[in-house]
Amino acid sequence: MKRIARSTLQTAVNLVFFAVLGTAVLASTYFMTHDAIVKSEEGEKLKLINQIVPTALFDNDIIRDTLTIPASELLGTEGNTVAYRARLKGEPSAVVLESIAPDGYSGKIWLILAVRANGELAGVRVVNHRETPGLGDYIELPKSPWIKGFDGKSREEYKDADWKVKKDGGKFDYMAGATITPRAVVKAVNKTLIYFEQNRVKLFAVNEPKKEETK
Amino acid sequence: MNLKEITHNGVWKQNPGIVQLLGMCPLLAVSSTVVNGVSLGLATAVVMALSGACIAPIRSYVPNEIRIPVFILIIAVLVTVVQYLMNAYMYGLFVVLGIFIPLIVTNCIVLARVEAFASKNSALPSALDGFAMGLGLTAVLGVLGAMRELVGKGTLFSGIDLALGDAAKDLVLHVIPNYKGFLIAILPPGAFIGLGLIIAGKNWLNLRAEQKRKSTAPATPLTSPEAVQG
Numbered sequence: 001m002k003r004i005a006r007s008t009l010q011t012a013v014n015l016v017f018f019a020v021l022g023t024a025v026l027a028s029t030y031f032m033t034h035d036a037i038v039k040s041e042e043g044e045k046l047k048l049i050n051q052i053v054p055t056a057l058f059d060n061d062i063i064r065d066t067l068t069i070p071a072s073e074l075l076g077t078e079g080n081t082v083a084y085r086a087r088l089k090g091e092p093s094a095v096v097l098e099s100i101a102p103d104g105y106s107g108k109i110w111l112i113l114a115v116r117a118n119g120e121l122a123g124v125r126v127v128n129h130r131e132t133p134g135l136g137d138y139i140e141l142p143k144s145p146w147i148k149g150f151d152g153k154s155r156e157e158y159k160d161a162d163w164k165v166k167k168d169g170g171k172f173d174y175m176a177g178a179t180i181t182p183r184a185v186v187k188a189v190n191k192t193l194i195y196f197e198q199n200r201v202k203l204f205a206v207n208e209p210k211k212e213e214t215k
Numbered sequence: 216m217n218l219k220e221i222t223h224n225g226v227w228k229q230n231p232g233i234v235q236l237l238g239m240c241p242l243l244a245v246s247s248t249v250v251n252g253v254s255l256g257l258a259t260a261v262v263m264a265l266s267g268a269c270i271a272p273i274r275s276y277v278p279n280e281i282r283i284p285v286f287i288l289i290i291a292v293l294v295t296v297v298q299y300l301m302n303a304y305m306y307g308l309f310v311v312l313g314i315f316i317p318l319i320v321t322n323c324i325v326l327a328r329v330e331a332f333a334s335k336n337s338a339l340p341s342a343l344d345g346f347a348m349g350l351g352l353t354a355v356l357g358v359l360g361a362m363r364e365l366v367g368k369g370t371l372f373s374g375i376d377l378a379l380g381d382a383a384k385d386l387v388l389h390v391i392p393n394y395k396g397f398l399i400a401i402l403p404p405g406a407f408i409g410l411g412l413i414i415a416g417k418n419w420l421n422l423r424a425e426q427k428r429k430s431t432a433p434a435t436p437l438t439s440p441e442a443v444q445g
Binding site for chain 1: 276302
């Protein structure tokens with residue numbers, strides 16, 4: 001009996017030893033790589049943001065000028081998302097919003113949009129999607145310039161009825177054989193612009209509320 | 216077993232991808248392009264070499280009853296270290312390989328080699344065995360990736376800039392210009408079909424080598440052609 005207890009204890013000590021050793025190795029690697037990871041993640045984000053917000057449009061530290069946005073039906077989000085604010089000489093110039101089109105052909109389509117302070121779209125990109133490769137994936141920029149069709153569009157120029165693909169009587173192109181995908185994206189972009197209209201002041205607010213009617 | 220034999224075993228004779236058929240999950244999922252396949256293959260090879268090297272020296276201190284949890288713990292630590300390093304220094308590739316890096320832990324080929332080889336041999340052969348097995352897997356992933364990419368997209372080495380930086384962008388080969396693409400090769404069924412072809416190819420090579428050996432060896436009486444026909 002005593003021998004069994006002893007060998008059990010030994011085994012346990014052995015396992016604990018390896019667990020502690022493993023944790024130590026992991027912790028030190030984490031601390032060694034942490035800065036580089038944060039840097040590359042921020043670099044990647046900035047690259048994406050730069051694609052849709054021209055560098056000439058901001059001089060602030062856009063990665064850190066953020067606002068947490070609670071889940072919103074208009075944005076299609078179910079949790080908090082982060083908005084990045086672009087400012088030029090302190091004046092708001094654009095905001096980067098995340099949005100989800102819930103009704104793609106194979107589920108959700110994740111979008112990132114930049115809206116200028118005047119309500120015009122600076123750019124839209126698809127961040128993630130599961131649309132059929134070779135068919136619905138022309139919403140991705142590397143595959144096709146389709147997504148650039150949103151650049152410069154606004155709800156001032158296009159009314160609600162125009163925010164549809166041409167097949168449905170709207171103003172947006174689509175490719176034959178894959179209408180569900182662009183339909184979902186166009187709808188989500190329009191809804192994001194509505195969200196922007198409703199929350200414009202809040203979106204650009206600095207720590208102390210500041211007036212910014214730039215009409 | 217000498218070192219040459221270990222290498223031959225890992226890369227060809229006991230190739231994990233097409234002979235042992237272990238590690239199918241990454242094999243089928245990430246082999247849609249050469250770059251993806253080779254990158255994950257190399258990451259696996261590094262993990263296997265390190266786990267062989269780490270586990271062989273401590274094998275006598277680990278009680279038999281808890282060897283599996285300890286091995287898995289060590290493999291998981293090594294995989295996480297590799298994951299951190301890739302996240303920090305090869306971010307583009309890290310995003311592409313994503314979930315498959317942590318899944319190296321569950322790739323049964325890693326534990327299989329540790330259990331079958333490293334727990335019975337010293338550090339150097341164990342590291343070599345792991346690395347050779349990993350290279351064998353990498354070779355299969357590379358060939359399968361090349362087949363799928365060529366048939367599916369008409370290119371080779373697309374996405375190489377993710378692994379080697381933006382300067383490597385020109386290395387992408389557009390083998391078939393204006394190719395419309397052949398979707399099934401990129402989708403999972405393409406991986407199964409391609410793997411089947413590779414296995415068939417290896418069997419054919421083996422068979423041919425065997426026949427060659429037989430024909431050069433002193434003739435053993437074979438059944439005459441008439442007898443077979445009759």
